[in-house]
Amino acid sequence: MRSLPLFSSCLAALSSFACAELNLSQPLLSRQVLPGTFKPPQVFKNVNLVRNTNLDKSYPRETINVVIENIDTKPQSEYYLPFETSLISRVGGLEVRDKKDADSGFFKVEVVGLDAQSSTEFYLIHLPTPLAPKQQQTLSISYSVLSALAPVPAKIGQSEKQYVQYTFSAYTPSAYVSEKQKTKLKFPSGDVPDYTTLPADLNAEKKVDPQKQGSTFTYGPYNDVPAGADQDVSVRYEFTKPLTHASLLERDIEVSHWGGNLATEERYWLTNQGAELKNHFSRVEWQKTQYLNPPSSALKGLNLPLHPGAMDPYFTDDIGNVSTSRFRPGKKENLLELKPRYPVFGGWKYSFRVGWNADLSTYLRKLSKGDTYVLKVPFLEGPRLAEGIQYSKVHLRIILPEGATNVKYSTTVPLTDSKTSIHHTFMDTLGRSTLELHAINIMDEFRERDLIVTYDYSWTAGYRKPIVITLGMFAVFAATWVLGSIDTSIGKSKKA
Amino acid sequence: MSTPLLDVWEAAASSPYQPSISKDSQLTVGAVLLLIALLLAGVFGLNLKFINVPLLGVPASLAFGFGAVYMICAVGVYV
Structure with a gap:
């Protein structure tokens, strides 16, 4: 008889596994x-x-x-x-x-x-x-x-x-x-x-x-x-050009009021959907043609035109820093030229991340009334290729300062999903309000579409970080005094 | 094409966000504040009296709190 409750609880545990199997591989479209x-x-x-x-x-x-x-x-x-x-x-x-x-x-x-x-x-x-x-x-x-x-x-x-x-x-x-x-x-x-x-x-x-x-x-x-x-x-x-396809692009934009900085990071998972190689890749044949720079079905490089004012770029992949990149600051745009570690031929893949900083004053404005801020950033930046680049999925996160409330957004890019969540990172107590936007089937033509976000951010929320550190430090001083005042001497205590 | 939020953005054109300490001076400000915190903590350590907890501890903690935030920003982790 005792085995009956055990059996039923096992059954309940198994059924919870079955219920948990949700297919979330496809973004939810409202329709x-x-x-x-x-x-x-x-x-x-x-x-x-x-x-x-x-x-x-x-x-x-x-x-x-x-x-x-x-x-x-x-x-x-x-x-x-x-x-x-x-x-x-x-x-x-x-x-x-x-x-x-x-x-x-x-x-x-x-x-x-x-x-x-x-x-x-x-x-x-x-x-x-x-x-x-x-x-x-x-x-x-x-x-x-x-x-x-x-x-x-x-x-x-x-x-x-x-x-x-x-x-x-x-x-x-x-x-x-x-x-x-x-x-x-x-x-x-x-x-x-x-x-x-x-x-x-x-x-x-x-x-x-x-x-x-x-x-x-x-x-x-x-x-x-x-x-x-x-x-x-x-x-x-x-069409002797690469068919560059990003199965996923994750793009994070992080707003820092204390640092006056807008940090952008993009993570790409690229595939060349072009014709595969008939034989093995020949480095000699590849190198022989590089001075002539003939049209090729391989993806050789990516140029990211960043906004003027972009600084501190980085280009890394699973191995680490990729040194074959150039950053050319200019008046109209700051061009970031990336070269993957290998030419990406048909059927080959390459995943990497790039990131850069920018001054926040170009992207963020404060309304004259109240504590409302308005942020305007491009929905998509990414490489500019003559033959174009297609994105199956784009996940964009706007990480706002800790304590930002009443987040609203507007964009002309067709979205499939949007939500606000909490992102935990360095020196956070509660976590930062994050706006997550999902889009599918986007092309590089959407590069300069804007995303406008407004949020309320009170000055008390702004002082949370230094005040938390201050209180922590003050606790150390108080503890030092308490520990320092304990009389650990042997014998009768002296009376002043 | 005009949207309500784009109008809000245009309306705020005259007030771009300016941080109280610019990026260039974050390192200096952070270093000075942390140094002050260190000095005050040193003086406190030599005179462990109750009166010194608020008298030296509070300014030292404040200097450390703000100094740490600016120093972390200055080294590239924009919190």
Whole structure:
């Protein structure tokens, strides 16, 4: 009988393990979930749609300019943009604005999930003012697709040209009927050995697709494309540049009021998604070509343009300090040139950390009333590469002084998660208030997007650190006096 | 494009944050304060009287508290 409670407590302990298994590998996206049978109401039509795909960088950048018309009898404000489930997780930086009124800012966009069986998911675009029946509006939808380029052939020699393949639908995915549409592709060069040819009877002008003009290809125009139409095409073109991909970037920004300093540290986990080496790496062959500096599929160096005023940079990796870096202070920017320990070829990885300090007065201002401070920092800094760099996950922490309260923030970067927590570090008693922001699928184009943080920080909270040390020291003095006054002499104590 | 917090930032343009001790003088201030703390502690050690606990102990503790904060900042750990 005694074994029964033991058995039940074992069972309870085991079940707690089972309950603790939460899958937190994917960041939590706030989104609606609709049944798989959901179809967007056919209240709009695309009068004219032009998609520009720019393949200059290591990720395709899509810009869809579309004239939409309300064909319903009531004003409408919800425009759906469909993506395949496998694709939507790699779509980054989707932003929508009014093409004719670019200053009005970005429209509110959210992801609408369907149940697990569905192969399509939607971005829901909220028009700021509902579109009246029979009225038209021009939307400019821009986004990038990460990890979209596949090297073909998958293995190349060390000094060979790299070719990549991009597969997409010749019909721009849309939840509505498109009266007229076309897709323009801009390649980095005219070297496009393979591409899908579509028959002339699909094309509105009865021409064979695609139409070529230098390094620009055009698929279409197509007339009266039904909603959800799909026509897969592939293009293969020369891209002898690294496909630099950061699976994770952790970025810490630490504010110190006592030191008047803003410390930044970035930790990168990079992968080159380009073609792998066919044979072993040959140092001799590599060194022979370095004076000519030919285009290469390997990542040779990274340039970080830091703001003027940045100082004390460091560049370390798992081994320790990496001495192959240069810091060039200038008037416009302080350039930090980094060279990894080895050229990062396709399939290779490199992780490292860089950090620097800056004067706080450039980034922090105090409001005239109260104890409120306002901080303005770039959301992302990082390397500037001609071929671009893509970030799967970005974790940004703003570490505020100990005792900062009422933290608010604002940024135009699309975020997936945000929270405030406590970070414990040197000389803290309670820990520092920390704002944690998470973003996924970000590109280097977001480099100069600002993040503005406001917080309250009273002068009493500011004196916490020296006062704690002072009290500690005073306790030592008091203890010294108490211990010093104990009479340890043998015999009768002398009376004064 | 304007957001409420960006307006707050622009409104505070005339008052950038200035620390009471600039980065350049942190080492000097920290060293002087720590030296004062050391001297006062030395004098206290030679005269262990009750009156000296507040008379020498309080200024020495204050000098050590602020001096330590500035010295830690001066050596690169910006607390």
